[in-house]
Amino acid sequence: MEDQFVKIASLIGDPTRAVIMWTLLDGKAFTATELAIGANTSPQNISMHLAKLLDAGLLCVEKQGRHKYYRFSNKETAYAIEAMASLIPPAAPQKKTSEKHSSIKHCRTCYDHLAGKIGVAVAESLLEQKIILDLDNKFEVSHEGTKWFSDFGINLDEIKKQRRLFLKPCLDWSERKNHIAGSLGASLLNKMIADDWLRRTKDSRAIQITGKGEKELLKHFKIVV
Structure with a gap:
């Protein structure tokens, strides 16, 4: 080993x-x-x-x-590379005029799921609402969460059939907190893009949040963009 x-x-x-x-x-x-x-x-x-x-x-x-x-x-290799970036020392404090997050740190893809400040905020909201549970750094969907995802338009039974991890925490290199990875994380990102909450940026991992996305993120996740 x-x-x-x-x-x-x-x-x-x-x-x-x-x-x-x-x-x-x-x-x-x-x-x-x-x-x-x-x-x-x-x-x-x-x-x-x-x-x-x-x-x-x-x-x-x-x-x-x-x-x-x-x-x-495999997707686990991508998760490992993203997690390694969290070893980069935090940047020195900036002046107030330059404190605003860059677009890549604010909202981006981490391989096939949502990351950055918004990705972490989504994970924290789902944990706070007890839609998912953190059990010794392992994420699980709660009983209430199963209904929530169904109402949200994500069929958990279908994505569990995929030959990959269903749900796992993924350490975010810019926020130093967990966002959601696995097939559920990928489904959340795909749903938000399909519903035009989010839009991909050409030749970049940065993700744009639409006006509709701002409203829906506030409604479903209590996130103020």
Whole structure:
């Protein structure tokens, strides 16, 4: 176990491979060329790094036509990379004129679920309303929560059938608190986007909150945007 951990840590710790993993947190699949541009390295060098990540089982590759697309091999890898970012020391206090959160810290995606200040606020609201329960840092949906999600338009029985974790806390690197991950977290984000509460931003993990979203977040989660 120790040797395996050292191997994984050394793989992720390389600067180029760290950029690759951070880029893939966007939730999309990328070609080797796109990843090379993002990491500011050559196609030959990126191929070597991708081969190592594939060999370790951290990434997988899909071929479509002439192109190969790389993504995380599983969602747990993405959650681990996001959680590692919480080790970054907090930024020094800023002057009042620059205290406002950047868009990426305010509301963003963490692979396939909602993160940032708004993502954490949603999790805290669900806990406060006892829709979900925190049992020794493990999240569970309460009996009342089952009805709440049904009324909200999310079928828990259906998403439990997915071959992945249903619900788990995910440490938010910018807020240093938990947001909601797993298939339930992904369903919440998808529902909010489908209902036009939230809108994705091109070429960014930042999420825009619409006027409708501001009203609905206040109504359902008591969140003032």
